[in-house]
Amino acid sequence: EKWEPKGNSSEAPIVxxxxxxxxxxxxxxxYPRVLEVPFxxxxxxxxxxxxxxxxxxxxxxxxxLEEGSGYLxxxxxxxxxxxxxxTELLAQDGSAQPMTEAARADVLRVVDDYSxxxxxxxxxxxRAMPELPYDASDEEVTTxxxxxxxxxxxxxxxxxxxxxxxxxxxxxxxxxxxxxxxxVVMITGDYLKTAVAIATNVRILEKGDDVDVSxxxxxxxxxxxxxxxxxxxxxxxxxxxxxxxxxxxxxxxxVKSLQRQGFVTAMTGDGVNDAPALNQANIGVAMGIQGTExxxxxxxxxxxxxxxxxxxxxxxxxxxxxxxxxxxxxFIMSVHIAEVVQIFFCIVAGIPVMRTPLQILFLILVTDLxxxxxxxxxxGESTILLERPRPRTEPVVLKFMWVxxxxxxxxxxxx
Numbered sequence: 001e002k003w004e005p006k007g008n009s010s011e012a013p014i015v016x017x018x019x020x021x022x023x024x025x026x027x028x029x030x031y032p033r034v035l036e037v038p039f040x041x042x043x044x045x046x047x048x049x050x051x052x053x054x055x056x057x058x059x060x061x062x063x064x065l066e067e068g069s070g071y072l073x074x075x076x077x078x079x080x081x082x083x084x085x086x087t088e089l090l091a092q093d094g095s096a097q098p099m100t101e102a103a104r105a106d107v108l109r110v111v112d113d114y115s116x117x118x119x120x121x122x123x124x125x126x127r128a129m130p131e132l133p134y135d136a137s138d139e140e141v142t143t144x145x146x147x148x149x150x151x152x153x154x155x156x157x158x159x160x161x162x163x164x165x166x167x168x169x170x171x172x173x174x175x176x177x178x179x180x181x182x183x184v185v186m187i188t189g190d191y192l193k194t195a196v197a198i199a200t201n202v203r204i205l206e207k208g209d210d211v212d213v214s215x216x217x218x219x220x221x222x223x224x225x226x227x228x229x230x231x232x233x234x235x236x237x238x239x240x241x242x243x244x245x246x247x248x249x250x251x252x253x254x255v256k257s258l259q260r261q262g263f264v265t266a267m268t269g270d271g272v273n274d275a276p277a278l279n280q281a282n283i284g285v286a287m288g289i290q291g292t293e294x295x296x297x298x299x300x301x302x303x304x305x306x307x308x309x310x311x312x313x314x315x316x317x318x319x320x321x322x323x324x325x326x327x328x329x330x331f332i333m334s335v336h337i338a339e340v341v342q343i344f345f346c347i348v349a350g351i352p353v354m355r356t357p358l359q360i361l362f363l364i365l366v367t368d369l370x371x372x373x374x375x376x377x378x379x380g381e382s383t384i385l386l387e388r389p390r391p392r393t394e395p396v397v398l399k400f401m402w403v404x405x406x407x408x409x410x411x412x413x414x415x
Contacts (some may be wrong), residue, residue, distance in 0.1 A: 008166040010162070014076075017160070020070045033051075037058060037147045047151060049075075049129075049150055051067075051070070051074045052069055058072070063094065069129065071129045072129070074126045074225075075125045076123070076160075077123065079159065081165040082125050082154070085144065085151050086099045087099055096155060099156055105380050116197055119199035120164060120191075122160045125157055126154065129155050134146050166198075167307055167357060169309045172201045173311075173312040173313075175203055176316075178203075186241065187243045187246045187250070188243070188244055190244055192215065192217050192244040196242060196244075197242040209241075214240060215244065216236070216240050221233065221250055234261055234353045236257075237258055237261075238261060251267070252276045255267055265281045266279035266281060267284060268308075269287070270287035273299075278299045279298040282297055285311065289304075314331065315385070316380065316384060318387050322390075323347065324377060324382065326397070330401055330405055332372045337406060338411075339413075340409075342413045343355075344353055381387055
């Protein structure tokens with residue numbers, strides 16, 4: 001039976017790495033968990049507290065625990081956030097060394113190096129505690145208070161770098177989207193350099209792009225935790241194609257900004273926190289596999305395969321259907337205009353009407369509908385994605401189509 005790790009694209013590589021060094025998922029049962037604070041885009045990390053009473057080392061050959069350690073808090077998350085709460089680092093010989101500013105700079109330099117290779121980098125830190133730093137019996141203590149009490153005085157353990165490989169066909173689909181007049185914008189919680197590297201790989205960023213202009217950390221949207229005014233926000237979002245370190249509320253503000261500029265926005269998302277942005281967008285697109293029920297409920301569309309290529313394929317199919325509707329309308333209107341002109345001419349000239357109502361109905365059912373249905377189901381042109389998007393206010397029947405339908409109707413009525 002094939003073994004597959006459980007978890008998202010950040011956690012599954014850690015499980016795989018643990019398997020490779022001999023740890024099975026069952027090992028977690030040996031350390032009863034007393035607290036778990038899940039990852040959030042505001043905290044940029046997650047935390048667990050496990051009972052390690054009576055242990056001198058975490059595991060055979062593992063990190064030594066101070067005498068009297070009863071609990072172990074472990075933090076995993078964004079390196080630049082984790083290192084700020086670390087006062088020590090674990091040396092290769094198992095000893096604890098002070099976390100100096102030089103050591104922090106070295107860690108972040110390694111993070112930058114990995115991130116520029118499109119690797120997703122997480123930092124791991126821990127803290128051994130003789131007892132819980134909060135009253136576990138007090139129900140008034142909030143999760144945030146527990147989190148803040150446990151994340152101080154951490155010992156930096158190391159970095160985990162993993163890659164979330166591009167799906168087949170995504171770079172080509174992004175290029176097709178560009179040709180179709182669709183601007184693809186990447187909004188991610190990843191580190192800026194990681195986001196830039198990934199965006200370059202999938203061709204959201206192209207050669208020659210000024211990264212300082214086309215990619216920004218979302219902190220620039222909210223200097224001092226207050227969002228920019230509409231004019232400056234719109235000026236920024238009009239040119240940026242990669243937003244890194246994004247919070248859920250950042251996604252909502254970006255969508256609103258693009259809509260103020262007159263763009264039709266389609267937003268993808270999978271989490272509960274994505275729901276406001278999905279609901280605000282003109283077209284909310286939820287992930288069908290990894291998406292939460294909240295995200296699906298806030299969306300207009302659900303991707304059954306969680307693949308960006310399906311979005312571009314849907315755009316192409318939609319344009320082909322719309323072109324088919326226009327062909328259908330043009331044909332059927334040309335025929336009906338010809339019949340109306342014939343009947344009008346007969347009445348004005350005072351001659352018997354050429355067709356009875358039953359004959360007209362027969363013509364509609366037998367001679368009009370089959371050709372019009374065939375036109376409506378005709379495959380789209382191979383270059384249909386190279387056409388510019390049509391304005392939302394554009395009618396189905398354009399002016400030149402009216403002229404064509406009237407001319408065709410007159411010719412048919414004369415024949």
